[in-house]
Amino acid sequence: MDKNRIQGTKHEVKGALKEVAGKMTGNHVKEAAGRLEKDAGKLQRDVGKVRDEHKKH
Structure with missing residues (x-):
């Protein structure tokens, strides 16, 4: 899990x-x-989600 998801x-x-x-x-x-x-937290969390999805592929 990307740290941006947690921090966000x-x-x-x-x-x-x-x-x-x-x-x-x-x-x-x-x-x-x-x-x-x-x-801002929602945005940061969404960035983390995108990074996680990118790592899967």
Whole structure:
């Protein structure tokens, strides 16, 4: 398994938690930062998936 998949998932979860915390406290900056980190994590995870598929072939 590519390390980007693991790191991406970690950032995705961390960002989602940060986004929820921002929503709960009304902190729009924290909410946006969480959304950004979550989306970056999804992208990193997808890069890892592509690399894994490439290694198989």
